[in-house]
Amino acid sequence: xxxxxxxxxVGTTALRKEGHDKVTGSARYIDDIALPGMWHGATVRSRxxxxxxxxxxxxxxxxxxxxxxxxxxxxxxxxxxxxxxDHDQPVLAETQVNHPEEAVVLLAHxxxxxxxxxxxxxxxxxxxxxxxxxxxESEQQQTIVWGENNVIKRFLVEKxxxxxxxxxxxxxxxxxxxxxxxxxxxxxxxxxIAEWPESGGVxxxxxxxxxxxxxxxxxxxxxxxxxxxxxIQEETGGAFGGKxxxxxxxxxxxxxxxxxxxxxxxxxxxxxxDLAATTKRHPSRTRYxxxxxxxxxxxxxxxxxxxDGGAYATVTPTVLSRATIHASGPYxxxxxxIRSHAWATNLPxxxxxxxxxxxxxxxxxxxxxxxxxxxxxxxxxxxxRRNFLAQGKTTATGQEIRDPIDMPGMLDRALKVSGYDAKHxxxxxxxxxxxxxxxxxxxxxxxxxxxxxxxxxxxxNSLVGLEADATGHITxxxxxxxxxxxxxxxxxxxxxxxxxxxxxxxxxxxxxxQRVPNSGPTVASRTTMIVGQLVKNAAEALAGTLQExxxxxxxxxxxxxxxxCAAYTERIxxxxxxxxxxxxxxxxxxxxxxxxxxxxxxxxxxxxxEVAVDTRTYTTQVVxxxxxxxxxxxxxxxxxxxxxEGGVAQGVGYALYEKVVWKDxxxxxxxxxxxxxxxxxxxxxxxxxxxxxxxEHGPYxxxxxxxxxxxxxAPAILNAIQDATGVSFTSIPLLPEDMxxxxxxxxxxxxxxx
Amino acid sequence: xxxxxxxxxxxxxKVNGVERSVSVPPMKRLLDVLREDLELTGAxxxxxxxxxxxxxxxxxxxxxxxxxxxxxxxxxxxxxxVEGLAANGALAHLQKTFLELGGTQCGICTxxxxxAAEALLRKNTHPKLDEIREGLAGNLCRCTGYMRIIDAVxxxxxxxxxxxxxxxxxxxxK
Numbered sequence: 001x002x003x004x005x006x007x008x009x010v011g012t013t014a015l016r017k018e019g020h021d022k023v024t025g026s027a028r029y030i031d032d033i034a035l036p037g038m039w040h041g042a043t044v045r046s047r048x049x050x051x052x053x054x055x056x057x058x059x060x061x062x063x064x065x066x067x068x069x070x071x072x073x074x075x076x077x078x079x080x081x082x083x084x085x086d087h088d089q090p091v092l093a094e095t096q097v098n099h100p101e102e103a104v105v106l107l108a109h110x111x112x113x114x115x116x117x118x119x120x121x122x123x124x125x126x127x128x129x130x131x132x133x134x135x136x137e138s139e140q141q142q143t144i145v146w147g148e149n150n151v152i153k154r155f156l157v158e159k160x161x162x163x164x165x166x167x168x169x170x171x172x173x174x175x176x177x178x179x180x181x182x183x184x185x186x187x188x189x190x191x192x193i194a195e196w197p198e199s200g201g202v203x204x205x206x207x208x209x210x211x212x213x214x215x216x217x218x219x220x221x222x223x224x225x226x227x228x229x230x231x232i233q234e235e236t237g238g239a240f241g242g243k244x245x246x247x248x249x250x251x252x253x254x255x256x257x258x259x260x261x262x263x264x265x266x267x268x269x270x271x272x273x274d275l276a277a278t279t280k281r282h283p284s285r286t287r288y289x290x291x292x293x294x295x296x297x298x299x300x301x302x303x304x305x306x307x308d309g310g311a312y313a314t315v316t317p318t319v320l321s322r323a324t325i326h327a328s329g330p331y332x333x334x335x336x337x338i339r340s341h342a343w344a345t346n347l348p349x350x351x352x353x354x355x356x357x358x359x360x361x362x363x364x365x366x367x368x369x370x371x372x373x374x375x376x377x378x379x380x381x382x383x384x385r386r387n388f389l390a391q392g393k394t395t396a397t398g399q400e401i402r403d404p405i406d407m408p409g410m411l412d413r414a415l416k417v418s419g420y421d422a423k424h425x426x427x428x429x430x431x432x433x434x435x436x437x438x439x440x441x442x443x444x445x446x447x448x449x450x451x452x453x454x455x456x457x458x459x460x461n462s463l464v465g466l467e468a469d470a471t472g473h474i475t476x477x478x479x480x481x482x483x484x485x486x487x488x489x490x491x492x493x494x495x496x497x498x499x500x501x502x503x504x505x506x507x508x509x510x511x512x513x514q515r516v517p518n519s520g521p522t523v524a525s526r527t528t529m530i531v532g533q534l535v536k537n538a539a540e541a542l543a544g545t546l547q548e549x550x551x552x553x554x555x556x557x558x559x560x561x562x563x564x565c566a567a568y569t570e571r572i573x574x575x576x577x578x579x580x581x582x583x584x585x586x587x588x589x590x591x592x593x594x595x596x597x598x599x600x601x602x603x604x605x606x607x608x609x610e611v612a613v614d615t616r617t618y619t620t621q622v623v624x625x626x627x628x629x630x631x632x633x634x635x636x637x638x639x640x641x642x643x644x645e646g647g648v649a650q651g652v653g654y655a656l657y658e659k660v661v662w663k664d665x666x667x668x669x670x671x672x673x674x675x676x677x678x679x680x681x682x683x684x685x686x687x688x689x690x691x692x693x694x695x696e697h698g699p700y701x702x703x704x705x706x707x708x709x710x711x712x713x714a715p716a717i718l719n720a721i722q723d724a725t726g727v728s729f730t731s732i733p734l735l736p737e738d739m740x741x742x743x744x745x746x747x748x749x750x751x752x753x754x
Numbered sequence: 755x756x757x758x759x760x761x762x763x764x765x766x767x768k769v770n771g772v773e774r775s776v777s778v779p780p781m782k783r784l785l786d787v788l789r790e791d792l793e794l795t796g797a798x799x800x801x802x803x804x805x806x807x808x809x810x811x812x813x814x815x816x817x818x819x820x821x822x823x824x825x826x827x828x829x830x831x832x833x834x835x836v837e838g839l840a841a842n843g844a845l846a847h848l849q850k851t852f853l854e855l856g857g858t859q860c861g862i863c864t865x866x867x868x869x870a871a872e873a874l875l876r877k878n879t880h881p882k883l884d885e886i887r888e889g890l891a892g893n894l895c896r897c898t899g900y901m902r903i904i905d906a907v908x909x910x911x912x913x914x915x916x917x918x919x920x921x922x923x924x925x926x927x928k
Contacts, residue, residue, distance in 0.1 A: 022861030025796025025836035237862025484860030649899030672805035
C-alpha cells in the first residue's frame with residue numbers, strides 16, 4: 001500500500017466529521033431525544049455512608065399508584081455490574097449500602113416535574129455500620145469495609161537490589177505527596193433512554209464511551225442472550241473517563257424501569273446528582289525514598305503508592321496498575337521497588353479519569369525530582385537530564401525502550417521555546433524586591449503508555465469492520481466512540497489515506513452493538529494507535545479483496561477504486577473487510593511478577609509552566625504554558641493540539657482550582673457554583689509543540705496522546721510555585737486557603753536524611 | 755408546586771425571527787420552553803443554575819442563561835438561539851471559524867459559546883484577546899482549554915470573509 005511517510009490526508013487538518021452538526025445545534029445528544037410514550041426515571045439514593053437497610057417506606061402525599069417503583073427484587077438476572085471484580089457493585093443496594101448516594105430505589109413517572117418530590121418522600125431505614133473515609137483510616141484495617149482487609153488490589157514491582165543501594169548513596173531524599181479527587185465535569189451529564197421493543201430484548205441509547213461495556217453488564221442484569229441487548233451511543237457531550245463504566249449502571253436502572261413500566265424510560269441526571277453520585281479521579285498518597293549519588297544520579301527508588309478506591313472496585317485495579325507503572329517517571333534507575341495498594345473506603349467508587357492513575361504518581365515523582373535537585377545542589381533540568389530513560393535502557397517493569405527517544409533533546413527544546421533560562425534569572429532578581437507578586441517557572445518531564453497495560457490488548461482482541469458501497473463510499477464500523485477527541489475524523493483520515501480516497505468519502509457508523517463489531521473500549525489513549533492500525537489493516541484487506549478479483553490493480557486512483565467497488569457490488573455482493581488485533585511478537589508481559597512490556601509504546605513530554613503568585617491573596621495565576629510532546633506521527637495537527645490544550649486546562653484545574661469537599665463520605669460541594677473549573681480567563685496562553693518520531697505499532701507511525709496532557713501540568717505548576725515562593729507544596733489541589741495554611745507553617749514535609 | 759397544578763399562560767415572543775406562541779406555566783424556564791415546546795434543542799442544560807452557560811441565548815440581543823429566565827419574562831421579546839445563527843443552511847462566519855479552527859470538540863458547550871461570542875461581537879466588533887476571554891468567561895468548556903475557541907472568535911472578528919465566501923452566503927440568504 002502507500003508509503004507511510006508520504007501521506008495525503010494523514011497529517012492534515014481534515015475537518016471534524018460531525019462538526020457541522022455541532023456548530024448548527026443539530027447534533028442530537030441523549031436529552032435531545034424523546035421517544036413516543038416515554039416516561040422519566042429518577043433514583044432514590046442512600047443518605048448515609050454505610051449501613052444495613054432495615055426498611056423502605058413510601059411517605060404520604062404522593063400518588064404512588066401513578067409511579068413505577070423498582071427495587072433490587074425486580075432484577076431478573078444478577079444484581080451486579082460486572083467489570084473487573086465480579087459480584088462487587090450491585091445495581092441496586094438490597095441489604096446494605098456502602099457509600100452515600102448509592103442507588104436503592106428507582107421511580108418512573110410520565111411527568112418529570114413530579115419525580116423530585118417523590119424521591120424526597122421515600123424513606124429508607126438503616127442500621128448504621130462503622131465507616132472509613134480515607135486511605136489512612138482504611139490502611140489501619142481496624143474497620144473492614146471491603147473483602148477481608150480493605151485491599152481492592154495490590155502490586156509489587158521489583159527491579160535490581162534496592163536494599164543494597166542505600167549505603168552507597170551520597171544523598172537520600174524522601175517525600176510524601178497527595179492528590180485529591182477530581183471530577184471529570186463533562187458539560188453533558190450522564191443520561192440514557194431504555195426501551196423494550198416488541199422485537200424483544202432491551203435497547204439502550206445514551207451518552208457513553210464504551211457501548212460493549214454496557215452490553216456486557218446488561219446481559220447479566222437482565223439474563224439475556226447477546227443478541228437481545230442492543231446499545232447505541234448518541235452524540236456524547238464530553239466524557240474524559242467519566243463515561244467509561246458508569247453508563248452501565250444508569251443503563252441498568254433505566255432498563256429496569258422501562259421493563260416494569262412497559263414503555264421507554266429516560267434518565268437524565270442533573271448536575272448535583274451527577275457530581276454527588278458518579279465516579280471521580282482516585283485520591284492518592286505517594287511516598288518516595290530515593291538514593292542519589294554525588295552527581296545527582298538515581299541509585300535506588302523505594303516507592304509506595306496508595307489510592308483511595310471508594311466503596312466498590314469498578315476500574316480501580318487497572319487504575320492502580322497504571323499508577324504503579326508510571327510511578328518512577330521517565331527515568332532510568334537500576335534498583336526500583338514499588339509497592340502499591342488500592343484501599344476501599346465508604347466514598348462513592350472512584351473511577352476512570354483521563355490519565356487513569358498516572359497523573360497521581362507523576363505528580364509525586366515530578367515534585368520529588370525538584371527536591372532531589374535541591375538536595376544535590378543542581379538545577380531541576382540538570383537532575384532530569386542526568387536520569388532520563390533512553391533507547392536500550394529499561395523501565396521499572398524491565399521493559400527495554402526500543403523506539404528511538406530523545407528526552408534530553410526535548411528538554412533543550414522546551415527550555416528554549418519557553419525562554420526558561422532568561423525568565424528563571426529575571427524572576428529570581430525580581431522576586432528579591434518588595435513586589436508582592438512572585439514569579440516562577442517550573443518543569444515536568446513525563447511519559448504515558450498508550451493502549452491497555454500488559455496483556456490487556458491481547459485480552460480485548462479487538463475487531464474492526466469496513467464497508468464499501470457501490471459508489472466507493474467507505475463506512476468504518478467500530479465501537480470506538482466520538483466524545484470530542486476526534487475519533488470520527490482521525491479514523492476516517494486513516495481509512496481515506498490507505499485507500500487513496502478523499503476524506504469526504506469515508507464516514508464512521510454510529511456505534512450500535514447491532515451493527516458494529518467490538519473494537520474495544522474508547523479509553524487508554526488506544527483509539528488512534530490500536531484501533532487506527534486495525535482500520536488501516538481492514539482498508540488494506542478491502543483493497544486486497546478487490547485486487548484478488550482482478551477488479552483493481554496494485555496501484556490505483558480513487559476513480560479506479562470506485563469503479564472496482566461498483567463492479568464488485570454488482571457482480572459479487574456486499575463488500576466488507578475486517579481486521580482483528582494481532583499482538584506484536586516482541587510484547588511479553590508477566591502478570592504475576594509484573595514484569596515485561598507494559599505498553600506497546602509511550603508518548604513522551606516536557607512541559608514548562610510559568611506562574612505569578614500573589615503573596616497577599618495567595619492566588620496563583622498560570623501565565624504561560626509550554627507543552628512539548630513526542631506522540632509519533634500526528635494524524636490531525638488541529639485536533640491533536642486541541643487535545644493537548646484541553647488536557648492542560650484540566651491539569652491547571654487539578655493543580656489549582658478543583659477541590660472535592662467530602663462530608664461524611666459525600667461530596668458537599670456538588671454544584672458548579674462551588675466546584676470550580678477553569679474559565680477562559682483562568683487558562684494560560686498554551687503553546688503546543690510536537691516532535692514526531694514515527695512508531696512502528698501505530699498507523700502511519702501514530703501513538704496515543706489523549707491522556708498525556710493531563711499528566712504534566714500539576715507538577716510543572718507546583719514546581720513553578722516553589723521557584724516563585726521557595727516553598728515546596730506537596731498536595732493538590734492547592735487553593736489560596738491551602739497555600740495560606742501551608743505558608744503559615746514552618747515544618748517541611750520534604751527532608752534530607754543525610 | 756408542580757407544573758401540572760399551575761395555570762397555563764399564553765406567551766408570545768419571537769424566536770430566530772419567527773413569531774411563536776406557547777401555552778405553558780408562566781414560570782416555566784425559557785430553556786424548557788425552547789427545548790420541549792418549540793423543539794429547539796440546541797440550547798443545553800449543563801448545570802441548571804446559571805454557571806456553565808451551555809443554555810445561553812440572546813434575549814433582545816443580551817446574553818442570558820435560559821435556565822434562569824421564566825418564560826413570562828420574554829413576552830414580546832426577541833430570542834436568538836443557535837438554530838438562528840445560520841441563514842437558510844449557510845453557516846454564519848462565526849460558525850465557520852468554530853468549525854474550521856477547532857472551536858468545537860464534544861460540542862455540548864458550542865451553541866452557548868457561539869451565542870456568547872455573538873453577543874460580544876455585536877458590542878465590540880474588534881475585541882482584543884483579553885476582551886474575548888472576558889466575553890466568554892461565563893461559558894464553560896471542558897474539552898478545548900478555550901484556546902481554539904478564542905482563536906475562532908478572533909478570526910470571526912478580525913479576518914474578513916473572502917469575497918467569494920461572502921457572495922455565496924449572500925446568494926443563499928436571498
